Amino acid sequence: MSATRNLELEARHAASLEGPMGTLGDPGTRLLGGPAREEGAESRAAHLGRLGGLDLESATPESLRQLVRASGLEGRGGGQFPLAAKLDLAAASGGTPLVVVNASEGEPASRKDRTLLAHRPHLVIDGAMTAARAVGAREIVVYLHRARRRSTAAMVEAIAQRDGDAAAITVVDAPPRYVAGESSAVVGYLEGNGALPRRRAVPVAAHGVHGQPTVVSNAETAAHLGLLARRGAAWFREAGDAVSPGSTLVTLSGAVVRPGRVVEVSGPATIGEALALYGGIAEVPRAVLVGGYEGTWIDGSVAMDAPLGRSALAACGTPLGCGLLAVMSPTCCGLRTTARLVDWLAGESAGQCGPCVFGLPEVAALLDDLAEARAGRRDVRRLRALTASIAGRGACGHPTGVVGLVDSALDTFASDLDRHARGRECPYPAARFELPGDAGATT
Amino acid sequence: MTGRDEGHDEGRQWVLELDAARCDGHGICLLRFPERIALDEWGFAEVQREPIRDRATLRRARRVVDACPEGALRLVQSAPVGTLGVRRAT
Numbered sequence: 001m002s003a004t005r006n007l008e009l010e011a012r013h014a015a016s017l018e019g020p021m022g023t024l025g026d027p028g029t030r031l032l033g034g035p036a037r038e039e040g041a042e043s044r045a046a047h048l049g050r051l052g053g054l055d056l057e058s059a060t061p062e063s064l065r066q067l068v069r070a071s072g073l074e075g076r077g078g079g080q081f082p083l084a085a086k087l088d089l090a091a092a093s094g095g096t097p098l099v100v101v102n103a104s105e106g107e108p109a110s111r112k113d114r115t116l117l118a119h120r121p122h123l124v125i126d127g128a129m130t131a132a133r134a135v136g137a138r139e140i141v142v143y144l145h146r147a148r149r150r151s152t153a154a155m156v157e158a159i160a161q162r163d164g165d166a167a168a169i170t171v172v173d174a175p176p177r178y179v180a181g182e183s184s185a186v187v188g189y190l191e192g193n194g195a196l197p198r199r200r201a202v203p204v205a206a207h208g209v210h211g212q213p214t215v216v217s218n219a220e221t222a223a224h225l226g227l228l229a230r231r232g233a234a235w236f237r238e239a240g241d242a243v244s245p246g247s248t249l250v251t252l253s254g255a256v257v258r259p260g261r262v263v264e265v266s267g268p269a270t271i272g273e274a275l276a277l278y279g280g281i282a283e284v285p286r287a288v289l290v291g292g293y294e295g296t297w298i299d300g301s302v303a304m305d306a307p308l309g310r311s312a313l314a315a316c317g318t319p320l321g322c323g324l325l326a327v328m329s330p331t332c333c334g335l336r337t338t339a340r341l342v343d344w345l346a347g348e349s350a351g352q353c354g355p356c357v358f359g360l361p362e363v364a365a366l367l368d369d370l371a372e373a374r375a376g377r378r379d380v381r382r383l384r385a386l387t388a389s390i391a392g393r394g395a396c397g398h399p400t401g402v403v404g405l406v407d408s409a410l411d412t413f414a415s416d417l418d419r420h421a422r423g424r425e426c427p428y429p430a431a432r433f434e435l436p437g438d439a440g441a442t443t
Numbered sequence: 444m445t446g447r448d449e450g451h452d453e454g455r456q457w458v459l460e461l462d463a464a465r466c467d468g469h470g471i472c473l474l475r476f477p478e479r480i481a482l483d484e485w486g487f488a489e490v491q492r493e494p495i496r497d498r499a500t501l502r503r504a505r506r507v508v509d510a511c512p513e514g515a516l517r518l519v520q521s522a523p524v525g526t527l528g529v530r531r532a533t
Contacts, residue, residue, distance in 0.1 A: 199462040201519055352464035354487030389483055395464040 020267030041154035044161040047122040064134035070233035077218030090213035103219035104174040104181040112249040117151035121158035127222030178348035197396030239266035243311035254326035272304030291321030294401025296408040334413030339371040355393035456494035465515035
């Protein structure tokens with residue numbers, strides 16, 4: 001990707017109000033449209049002035065669920081689960097439903113959810129109110145990390161500005177653990193137990209907090225719903241594609257000019273275009289980590305031309321997940337980077353299931369041995385066998401996600417693996433690690 | 444699943460399911476139902492999730508569910524989300 005191409009892209013983008021991408025305050029964006037980053041949180045008055053009011057009382061719950069069904073809106077937390085299925089299940093289950101906005105954003109490099117809370121809190125609340133109306137809930141919980149002061153303060157302030165809303169909002173501080181954002185862990189925590197993922201015979205949307213239907217949806221999903229309720233399903237489908245409609249937020253991280261920058265993608269674009277335009281990437285990177293720390297590594301040259309869309313990436317077996325694109329520069333060792341990620345992830349296990357408790361530390365140790373050239377070919381075979389035996393096991397997706405990352409690293413960084421397994425010297429600086437490693441990072 | 448017969452309901456099949464968070468590796472399930480259960484290298488159960496089609500196997504599955512000291516196994520009906528028609532028990 002040359003500098004000239006970069007400029008061309010910038011010119012093309014500036015010329016179009018409906019460019020395929022944008023960041024906070026850019027015209028043509030949806031969730032990020034409105035005031036620029038420097039202006040902080042959008043006030044209730046500014047929010048209403050820009051988007052107009054949201055009349056939920058005159059809409060029936062059925063019509064709202066029909067709207068979500070027609071929109072095809074999929075969850076943006078990682079699972080891409082259709083929101084309509086959750087709402088329909090909750091509405092059909094009787095009882096006293098609860099709506100939870102999951103803004104815990106446990107992915108260490110992701111910034112999209114806290115960005116929405118910090119800058120567009122009323123849009124997130126509008127979405128939560130819409131979901132509450134659609135299932136007949138009178139209570140909403142916003143599940144976030146209090147330690148992220150800016151986003152928490154903006155949300156708390158926004159809640160104080162709401163009056164006349166049909167549902168009451170409670171803010172709950174999430175434990176700083178990677179797995180605490182998993183929906184069954186959220187439900188467990190709200191019941192007064194630990195934030196531990198549990199295998200559930202019945203989805204939490206039907207049988208969640210204290211047996212009541214519980215709609216747990218990601219903060220970005222809620223924000224989309226806040227706009228969808230105003231503008232309709234046909235408008236919503238103008239962005240994205242038929243399989244995964246709507247725009248999507250992406251966090252650029254790693255070896256980019258401004259790690260943590262959040263970009264909204266609404267039209268056809270490649271990963272390379274996003275990295276050039278907003279990441280300052282002028283040369284092909286070594287690799288890109290797609291979807292989160294339990295996502296997949298893609299070779300840099302492949303990634304540059306890959307379409308940046310939820311359905312396209314999912315079809316390639318490299319789902320966009322929480323929206324993370326983390327860049328590794330050409331002078332970094334993929335094996336060492338992955339070893340460090342896996343060491344951290346193994347420590348984030350909830351400690352409940354055998355394959356996770358016993359398997360992940362062994363995976364981490366083997367990767368570390370390979371990274372430090374203390375292991376050979378036989379250990380690579382052992383590592384492959386281990387990941388195969390752990391995949392699909394456990395009460396939640398954590399062990400499967402970790403070994404998925406490892407498998408993608410073994411494929412993508414075959415040259416590093418070969419060098420390390422033969423005991424040859426690694427040409428890259430040992431200490432170089434370009435990703436945020438702290439789940440409790442404050443913003 | 445109480446109050447239901449062990450037979451097949453219309454259009455639904457029973458699946459033996461493991462709650463891995465409860466499994467403590469006692470291994471009794473392997474002795475009782477080796478055709479569907481294996482233990483991994485650390486001694487924890489791995490369960491084949493193929494639907495159970497015949498009554499004799501279903502009876503054996505029912506017994507292995509009862510035999511697990513941790514209550515980690517259960518029989519569930521496989522049906523896509525949204526078609527369960529689930530109602531709260533209370």
